[in-house]
Amino acid sequence: MELMEISEFFSSQLPDAQKRKQILFAVIPSLIFVIFIVYKIYHIESQVEDFKRIITEKFPPEKCEKNWKFFQGNCYWVNKKRTNWTTSEKSCVQENAHLVSIHTDEENDFVELILGEGQIDGWIGLQLLDDEWAWSDESDTMYTNWKAGEPNENHGIENHAEMWNPGGQWNNNKETRKIRSICKKKAS
Template sequence: MFHTQYKCSHIVILNKTFVKIKAQWDAILLILLSVILLRKGRKQKTIRTAAEEGNTNINDMDSITYDRFNATENEINHTTPKYFPEPGRQNRKMYIIYGVLVLYMLILTVAVGIKISQVSKEVADVTLSLQTFETSIKEASKPLQFEKLPEPVVQGPCEVNWVFFKDSCYFHSTAGQNWQNAENMCVRKKSHLVVVNNLDELDFLSSIVKLPTSYWIGLVEKDEGQWSWVDGTDYKASEHFWDEGQPDDWNVRVNGEDCGQLHGRIRADKRRFWNDADCTLSYPYICEGKPKGQ
């Protein structure tokens, strides 16, 4: 019902606009017709006047010729002067009238053109509005689709705020610490900075961290080029998941880059790889420990 009323109201507006335009054009045609009739009437009047004056002149000439033989010389010399119409003055008046009419027609033509462009714009706007309205109705008629929420992280046999995955418990902080303080915080929780053993564990860690930043892990370079895990796991025998171009041991840093972290750069597959960073910088961290009772 609303859609029909909306459409009808715009059609009424368009009809009124077109009626105004038609009335203007009718006025133009009426003016042109009046000018033509006026010009025709003037021509006929001019012809009749000229004919009458011609007859009068002939009669006057006969009278003057006749009187010349009876009148004195002074009477002949003081004969009343005759009036001859000036066609140039009448032509100038007609040109002025035509010029005014042409100017008026030009103004009306421009006004009609503007009206037509406005009507075209209104038609386009009405069409777009109707299309948008119909699209919104179609969208509203579709059944609601609820986004699937992520599965809750299972706490399992872990402490509060810890999550369980493959026989280990994991805790990720929200506050930042330097690498050594982060390891000390994990030790206080009877754990250590996380040791990433395989790709499944890397994907799990990438899914639980929420901050768009890097996280300290239990990887440290004690000697140049000699990386090791804090729990004693053999680094060379385990899989490595360094990000592209890492480790780069950026020499611009005064303290070098000797500590590993889960990189803040997230790839298209939502996976975070490793990065080396200055150990004195403050970052959140991930702890790894055993379940309760072990």
């Protein structure tokens, strides 16, 4: 009799098992789809975060004042007022900066670019002190980009450096020449 009861029990449960099987087969694809969507969202968010990090490393948010240009952790400003070297340096100091010191080819190219197009020269922070060329911000002078034949000192009267544009090469000149200038300071 026991076998008969077991058989009846399973027979009575069969329709419920088939219903559960149908429900399970209906729910599983939906569940797999939800898991797939969650995975994709997480993966996309992860990629977006990676992209943001890369962009921030390559192009940090500008931390320069209005009219100043950001480049490699520094801010640069072209003073279009034509002044002599000393007045140009004083103008930069009033802005908590110095005339630009240049330390790489890339920085030199950037300064040439912002100086402007055409025959526009500009003071840079290099000056002759005690027979040594020195930057007004006291940084190292390992990098130079003198034009061929420069600096020539011209009988001791050309003690300050300018950038020639176009070309970005440097020339020494009289402090009294009135040209544009480029200031540089650390980005905040």
